[in-house]
Amino acid sequence: MPGEDPPRALLLIRESMTESREGIDYAVRVSVRARRVTLRIAPPEGLVVVVPRDFSRGKIPSIIEERRTWIEKTLARVLPDKNAGPDVPLPERCFLPALQTCLDLEEKDFLTRLRSIAQERLVPWAWSLSRDAGLNPASISIRNQRTIWGSCNAQGRISLNQKLLFLKPHLVRYVILHELCHLEYRNHSALFWSFLEQVDPACKAHRKEIRSAQWSVPPWAY
Numbered sequence: 001m002p003g004e005d006p007p008r009a010l011l012l013i014r015e016s017m018t019e020s021r022e023g024i025d026y027a028v029r030v031s032v033r034a035r036r037v038t039l040r041i042a043p044p045e046g047l048v049v050v051v052p053r054d055f056s057r058g059k060i061p062s063i064i065e066e067r068r069t070w071i072e073k074t075l076a077r078v079l080p081d082k083n084a085g086p087d088v089p090l091p092e093r094c095f096l097p098a099l100q101t102c103l104d105l106e107e108k109d110f111l112t113r114l115r116s117i118a119q120e121r122l123v124p125w126a127w128s129l130s131r132d133a134g135l136n137p138a139s140i141s142i143r144n145q146r147t148i149w150g151s152c153n154a155q156g157r158i159s160l161n162q163k164l165l166f167l168k169p170h171l172v173r174y175v176i177l178h179e180l181c182h183l184e185y186r187n188h189s190a191l192f193w194s195f196l197e198q199v200d201p202a203c204k205a206h207r208k209e210i211r212s213a214q215w216s217v218p219p220w221a222y
């Protein structure tokens with residue numbers, strides 16, 4: 001967005017219209033100046049599809065499919081090495097700030113373990129916040145996205161990144177509330193932010209803080 005600080009973080013909350021198809025996460029940005037569709041890849045946002053106003057979003061998946069080779073090559077260059085995981089020595093235990101608890105990592109399939117912990121703890125947390133806020137997502141699920149903390153699609157389905165387990169509780173809460181508020185406002189308008197502010201009065205500070213939060217995520221969690 002124009003006028004914002006230069007992007008620093010790789011993981012962030014993207015535009016509400018973030019969607020994921022064919023395993024590639026992307027954000028859609030509508031530009032009044034764009035004449036045609038362009039794909040941009042840069043940290044922190046990863047893949048951004050810039051579309052002219054009135055462009056039909058249904059065409060985006062096939063555009064992504066056509067450019068898949070370029071997208072994957074470029075993403076691999078700008079995002080952390082996804083093959084770094086197995087080479088990084090695993091600690092025996094790790095601390096999960098989100099839950100203020102330690103996790104034993106003796107099991108080999110620690111990514112699956114992280115997912116099930118996120119499923120058991122983050123999903124009920126999100127449902128509870130949604131009830132408190134009077135919002136009704138169609139579903140809340142856990143994924144292991146590479147470049148986003150969470151998303152809310154046009155059907156009201158919310159996805160939360162299992163890497164949120166490595167963030168402090170107030171930032172996890174911020175991400176959940178941010179996505180829940182997209183059920184009301186599918187954009188980042190002033191109305192959206194004032195709506196979010198009602199449930200998270202410090203949301204602007206949290207938004208700044210989350211820009212560097214990716215560094216709390218250990219390499220093996222990718």
Ligand SMILES: [Zn+2]
Nearest residue numbers: 013014015016
């Ligand atoms: Zn958002």
